[in-house]
Amino acid sequence: MKKKIRFSLVYRDMWQSSGKFQPRKDQLARIAPVIIDMGCFARVETNGGAFEQVNLLAGENPNEAVRAFCKPFNEVGIQTHMLDRGLNALRMYPVPDDVRQLMYKVKKAQGTDITRIFCGLNDTRNIIPSIKWAKEAGMIPQATLCITTSPIHTAEYYSAIADELIAAGAEEICLKDMAGIGQPALLGKLTKLIKTNHPDIIIQYHGHSGPGLSMASVLEVCNNGADIIDTAIEPLSWGKVHPDIISVQSMLKNEGFDVPEINMNAYMQARALTQEFIDDWLGYFINPANKLMSSLLLGCGLPGGMMGSMMADLGGIYNAINKLRVKKGEAELSMDDMLVKLFNEVEYVWPRVGYPPLVTPFSQYTKNIALMNLLTIEQGKGRYVMMDDAMWGMILGKSGKIPGEIAPELKELAVKQKREFTDVDPHTLLDNALDGFRKEMKDNGWECGQDDEELFELAMHPEQYRIYKSGMAKKNFLADLQKAKDAKLGTxxxxxxxxxxxxxxxxxxxxxxxxxxxxxxxxxxxxxxxxxxxxxxxxxxxxxxxxxxxxxxxxxxxxxxxxxxxxxxxxxxxxxxxxxxxxxxxxxxx
The missing domain is CATH 2.40.50.100 (RNA polymerase II/Efflux pump adaptor protein, barrel-sandwich hybrid domain)
Structure with missing residues (x-):
């Protein structure tokens, strides 16, 4: 029999990749024992990414939700893990050092064992400080390689980054195939390189199903030394999410790996509970397109999880572009025509902005550049006319080192607009901020909370936390839910x-x-x-x-x-x- 393979359930990311909401605290507490009863998971992803913002905006305290979800797993020895965005921590834009450092203390106290630290650019300067802070807080730092396919992103390129992160104290490596476009052969070769150089390092593979390569990739990484595979469960598996545990377990078992058995009665119960949560309210915020796989994603490399927001954005300029075409005496485009044009434009833009791996927030920035280009090209103004400072910040190096070369036309445009490129360490651009947030808590009469977790929430998500504390978040959410229900019912x-x-x-x-x-x-x-x-x-x-x-x-x-x-x-x-x-x-x- 081949080596033992363990499984992780990415229950948070199942929802994140389907829609922008998460189950409530009471729902998470209900399903945790059922996940345990399934008997096949060594790990469960309990928080990270947009988990906390969406809970706040639904009028729920995310700290209480994380504690309630982690506790049952902690008690039976199932490891819990979270996703964090390195320099951006749990949000879309950079976070000061003192707030990032506090995050690990708070999350460890709440019951999270492992932090999966990534930088969308694979810039180790954005990851290494978090490795240090995680270890100081008693967490296991899992450093992450954001996988994409380009002339630059070779197995040797990634292996060298892994060497640097392991030397800095990373205890595990995650291969984060966030768009599912990592080619199986490359992923297998990379896994073998890392295992050859660091035989004791745990390797965990996280691959989305979007374009359909993920099952082949799972087999390749396991045959080359991977230890843990991220999986999902129905009714949220596949589509733009992750492969289902049943299929992954069956494939690896028949390949000769030592894999745990699945308690199917518990699986069906977890499946039914998840469907209940969807029917209760979460389904009103899930884009039906995210249930579908699409090989179109292979060309543009965009992560499937952002397809919903991308289609909404595309709809926002659809009418404007068609009105321009009618004005010029040209045929209107269908939405499929527009989608192909957008994918083609992303393919055009991506190498010219230096091949940033298309993961949050760089996937959004690259998509926005392409989207605005479609409009300005139709207007006869050419490309790169409508780029805001966030898009420019990526290009100029303010978020980290771009992997490839910026195209000459963009360099010339930067000079023309008096913008400067930089190679400064991004986290040094930010001033510490906790003292100011601590004062705000005191001025408002708010408690900093157990282990300073409420202070952390304000510092990490100031806009969302203030709305939550005002009571308006719950009212706004209930109004949004009623509007969504009315729309579905044809009110x-x-x-x-x-x-x-x-x-x-x-x-x-x-x-x-x-x-x-x-x-x-x-x-x-x-x-x-x-x-x-x-x-x-x-x-x-x-x-x-x-x-x-x-x-x-x-x-x-x-x-x-x-x-x-x-x-x-x-x-x-x-x-x-x-x-x-x-x-x-x-x-x-x-």
Missing amino acids: KLSVEELAAFKHAKADALTAPVAGQVYYEFSGEGACEPCLEPFVGQRYKEGDTYCYIQAPWGEIVPIPAALGGKLVEVAAKQGAKVRRGDNLGWIERDQ
């Missing part, structure tokens, strides 16, 4: 929703995603207060009208349609909007 639209169709001579600008409206954006993840636009203000084709900061942190620029005169502002500065809400109306010049 008659309200007077407010019908207002979207007024102003016959004007184009209604609608929100492609839910979030908070800003009329200026400074980049580096920060939106700034400013004056709202005024009625009568004029816009040119392709100008940015506003920005929406989504609940999970992504910044989405909203183009001002075909330009013209602003006739009404529907969303105030800082307003919370839902997907489909009106932001304003712009009357085109006749």
